[in-house]
Structure formats: C-alpha cells, structure tokens
Amino acid sequence: MSFAAAKAIIKHSRVKAVLLDLDGTLYFEGAQVPGAVQALTALRKLGIPLRFLTNTDSKPACILRRELAAMGLPVAELEIFSAASAALRFLWEHPDSRSYCLVSSELANEFAPFHAEEGAVDYVVVGDFRDSLSYRVLNAAFRHVMAGAKLIALQKGRYFVSGEGYNLDTGAFVHLLEYGSGKTARVLGKPSPDFFKLAIEQIGCSPHEVVVVGDDVTTDIAGARAIGALSVLVRTGKYSSETLENSPVKPDFIVDSISDVPPLLGEASNLTQHGS
C-alpha cells in the first residue's frame, strides 16, 4: 500500500484521538526513543487529543509525569492512562458498588473513595500491593471472592526485573486468588479490550475514531484490533519481526518509529502497510 492510500484510510476514519504506548514507543531503557519529542510536538500541532498508555499499576499519574519529564518527554498528568487509571475509571463508572482495593501506598489516596475495609463488597481490586502484602490481607480478599465479589486485576504480569533481580508481579498474586477461589479475574490493564475502551470513553469518542500506536503486537495491537481501532506498530522497544510473524494479530500499519506517526496523520513519510 502506498503512503497516500494509507493516509486516505486514516483520513477516512476521521481520527479524533491517538493512544500512544509509552515504554518501547516513546522511551526505551530509560531514554527517549530518537525523535520522540519532535513527534509529540508535531502530533500536538494536529490538535488531536493524545493519551499515553502504560500498564503501570504501582504509581499515580503525577509521579509518572515527573519520570517522563526527567526523560525530556513533556506529557500532562491528565494525558497518562495507566492500568491504575483504568481501574479508577471502572470504579467511578460503578458508583453504587463497594470494593476491597489492594493497591500501593502511593495509589491508596486515589482508591480510598472506593475502598471498603469492612463489610461485604462487589469487587476485589488487585494491583501492586507489595507494601501491604500479608496473609491477613490476601485472605480477606480471598474471603470476599468466595462470598461472591468479582475479582478485578489491574494487570497480570508474572514478574518484573529490577536492579536487584527478578520480582513477583501483580499477576502472581491474582493467580493465587484465582487458584484458591476457582474464579477468573477480569483484567483491566493491557491487553484487555477494557483498558482501551476505558481510555477512549474518557476522551469521549468511538473506537473507530482512534489510532493506537505501540511496540507490542500482543498487547497494544491486539487490544486495538479487539475494539476496532486502527493500529500502528513501531519497530522500536520490544518489537521483533519474529514475534510479528508468529502473531495471529497483525497491525494495520507498521512504521520504523514514533517519528513516522505524525506524517501518517498529517504529512508524508516512509510507511508500509502490513502485508505489502
């Protein structure tokens, strides 16, 4: 497909928002992807709302914004949409429900209006709760699920790697509760379609009016395709041609990096459609 044809598809879909993955798309291994700031500036000039996606479930947007600023990436707090943002949005959309929320101390304030320490609950919400993890807390969550509460996971990562080595991630504890209860958690982080739907609802447009840009075909692209949004895969971060070839999910478009995204939406560049 020619660039003009690809651009025509984008134009025809009347794009009203762009959802950009952060890790691997705008930055990688602690530094900006080359051209990321210029691409952000160009995207902002188009006047389209932007949202920056991350599966982070341990920190509030104000801290993520500072971390991005330290890497030279100017992003507003309200533009950041994390797994925690998705859970907060979900709880906000269920105002009559009661929830037992296992989250980090940094997120405790934001979840406090929804958290019920005592009594029956409708949802058990599990995020990164390393700093309050105990048998008592886990078992309280387990009892709620056994009593009929629905299990909600901010994300289901098995482990993450820090400077000290491997660490159990949120998914390991969600799995523990799933195993004990025989129930399956509803995941609100990537690659769940819920994550993308909740982000788009917040902007106030429809999935077909949105372009999702990311480096991960199994999360960013799979989520975009599941809700009917256009998807752009960048060849940065964790992109690998092998993963793409083996994936049953294919992006609508593939570009070298975030630098090629503004031209796709507004100007001209080196774009290839998948399969061409």
Ligand SMILES: [Mg+2]
């Ligand atoms: Mg990524």
